[in-house]
Amino acid sequence: xxxxxxxxxxxxxxxxxxxxxxxxxxxxxxxxxxxxxxxxxxxxxxxxxxxxxxxxxxxxxxxxxxxxxxxxxxxxxxxxxxxxxxxxxxxxxxxxxxxxxxxxxxxxxxxxxxxxxxxxxxxxxxxxxxxxxxxxxxxxxxxxxxxxxxxxxxxxxxxxxxxxxxxxxxxxxxxxxxxxxxxx
Numbered sequence: 001x002x003x004x005x006x007x008x009x010x011x012x013x014x015x016x017x018x019x020x021x022x023x024x025x026x027x028x029x030x031x032x033x034x035x036x037x038x039x040x041x042x043x044x045x046x047x048x049x050x051x052x053x054x055x056x057x058x059x060x061x062x063x064x065x066x067x068x069x070x071x072x073x074x075x076x077x078x079x080x081x082x083x084x085x086x087x088x089x090x091x092x093x094x095x096x097x098x099x100x101x102x103x104x105x106x107x108x109x110x111x112x113x114x115x116x117x118x119x120x121x122x123x124x125x126x127x128x129x130x131x132x133x134x135x136x137x138x139x140x141x142x143x144x145x146x147x148x149x150x151x152x153x154x155x156x157x158x159x160x161x162x163x164x165x166x167x168x169x170x171x172x173x174x175x176x177x178x179x180x181x182x183x184x
Contacts, residue, residue, distance in 0.1 A: 004048070007111070011036060011048055012082045015061055017102050020094060028099050035106065036061070053078060073168055119156050123148040139167060139178045 014032050021029035037046045046057045056075050059066035060082050068079040093101045116122035123144050143163050150156050170177040 008048055008078065009081065009085075010105075010109070010111075011046070012060070012078075012085055014105065016082070016085050016089060017098065017105070019063065020089075020098055021102065024095070024098060026099060028102060031106070032102060073172065119153045120148055120151070137179065139182055142182060 014035050018029050018032040018036065021032070035047070037044050039045075046054070046061075048057070052072065053075060056066055056068065056071070056078050058064070060079070066079060068076040071079075114125060116125055143160075147156050147159060147163075150159065167178045170181055174180075
């Protein structure tokens with residue numbers, strides 16, 4: 001329901017740190033692999049397993065060229081956020097401190113999974129808990145309110161996908177166009 005951006009950002013950061021460790025010939029680089037991908041029957045699957053992201057994730061992981069210009073916005077964002085990490089990664093967390101930072105990430109950062117018995121409860125939890133960090137926009141709160149009343153999880157998924165596409169189209173056209181559209 002929520003947290004995919006945080007997990008994606010953490011995964012991109014781990015990939016970048018792993019690459020720095022490989023450049024520094026640090027054996028600990030391989031310890032990060034299980035936080036980035038899983039291997040089953042000889043096949044690598046990124047822990048964030050979204051089929052449309054596979055090519056981009058593989059290019060990032062393998063340090064290959066990738067042109068996101070003709071890809072969906074989520075792929076362009078994924079590629080651009082990795083570039084942001086590599087441009088802004090602090091120099092004081094490289095060299096001797098790199099292993100310590102990687103250990104800190106592995107052993108001190110805790111991700112909490114909050115399960116919900118059904119979609120209605122998940123939407124209510126999302127609405128209630130998302131008052132920390134970046135505030136929900138009026139558009140997000142309206143979507144949550146409307147979807148919580150649908151009842152059928154398959155219909156909710158379909159409506160959610162449709163809502164996201166429409167909001168993305170509006171925001172791509174003009175900043176805050178989603179809010180202006182709903183206000184109108």
